[in-house]
Amino acid sequence: MRLRLRLFEFEDLSWFPAVVRAGMMDYLHFMISALGTYRPIVPLLAEGLRRSGQPHLLELGAGAGGGTENLLIALRAQGQPDATSTFTDLYPQPAAWAAAARRTHGLIRYEPAPVDALAVPPHLAGFRTIFSAFHHFPPAAATALLRDAVRANTGIGVFEGAGKHWAELLLAVTVLPVAQLLLTPFFRPFRLSRLVFTYLIPLIPLCTIWDGVVSVLRMYSPAELLALARAADPAGAFAWQAGKKRHWWGPQVTYLVGWPVSSAQLAANPEPLL
Template identity: 35%
Template sequence: MGVMESLPRIHFVELHDLDRTPPVLRTLHTESITTIYRLTDAAREYARPLARALREGADPRIVDLCAGSGGPVPLIQRRLHREGIHTSVTLTDLVPNVGAFERVEASNRRVLPSCCSVDHESSSVDATDCRVPGTRTIYGAFHHFPPALARRMLQNAVDTRSPIVIVDTKRSWLYVLLFPFFTTLAVLLAAPFQRNPLPRYLLRLVLTYLVPVLPFMMFFDSVVSFLRMYGRGELRSMVDGLDGTESFTWTIGVERGFTGAQYLIGIPRS
């Protein structure tokens, strides 16, 4: 599995997770992450674990937890539609970015038929105590949760017999050393092309080029993210310790490709 896989996870705090981080700065940051998903075509690799779960009987109603400013799931939905897999998606977050969710919905209505809808929950949804029915997805956010909360999230899925698909980046020194530079460069190059209301667009330019808060934030949070990623052994120990874990089939693996997509799939047994 490699040297880094055997090292313990380090739970630092990302800047955009801090309570004192202004909401507008957090929004600009998560919008940059969504843009990076598009630039890297992350949906190509990220779609495979969800497609596998759906083929194994997961509910085609997708409940995307910790969706940020839309995340990759709407892009994944489009790719699955081209492959003949039809889903409906509900975007949720503990602090929902309703404006971003509505823009994603409008965009998807223009390119997808009614068989593949996107909607959102405008009220707060706690990923550790979710009540929205469907297959839960967590893309690029599971590492934000310390072990106790991560286990609670998985336990809630088991208790409610909800399929769950978690995708993050694998733990690798290559990603720790190279990806922060790539994501920071993406922020610098993409800022002028971000679609934002004019005041926020101008603020993005100021915080990217005049006072480079957003590039610094992306670099710092990228480094911390990779140090916080769960290894496959840690994921296995986590699911083995759940109450009623034998009622689920768990699959842990990594998709080959640029993004290094590591996944955990949980499907209720019939």
């Protein structure tokens, strides 16, 4: 699918009720973790950590932190025994993050204050990642986000849990809403508000359907991701790769990764991989 539309998503709106946003993030966290959505990009992420000399992930736009716990386990199996992560977001989710920190015995930490992904504070170091959220940024902001990583001389990985196909739109309006209604009572930690706004006043499922469809329509293709990277890094200080990785059961992950390289490395491998 080549179509890319700049429609709004409810979770981007500053006035959007926090309780509904949290319910949507809980669902996204559950599905990404249960389906192992980002398992295919673990080797890419491990390579990024090695090449940038960073054992620590700095997750931008973390939402409820879906899938990171499983990724850390997989990274440790990929030769990154010291892999840890810090969650950040413009709209922090400290309750969900604190639970993740407890479950991982401190391997996951979090920044309780809002963090702008376009201007990350210097005290927050690490290989930057952004999962299921890069499509929220229009081209100028997306370029600024990548440029900030280049300026900080830190590696970055952008990952979207879809391949931008029409079938994904069909899933977003059929199978996934049914799964949300069936699985919501099992989400932890338990929140009465989640049940109220799912079953009595169904704002969470309705807004999830809209945002899910719009997310696919707003996604950047690998070629567009590389164009954004080149605009953010005109001097070629980073090596960039973009493409898609297929999960064993079918779905794809679209990605862009970049890390600082020496002049010698650039001369040996001048072209990014698409």
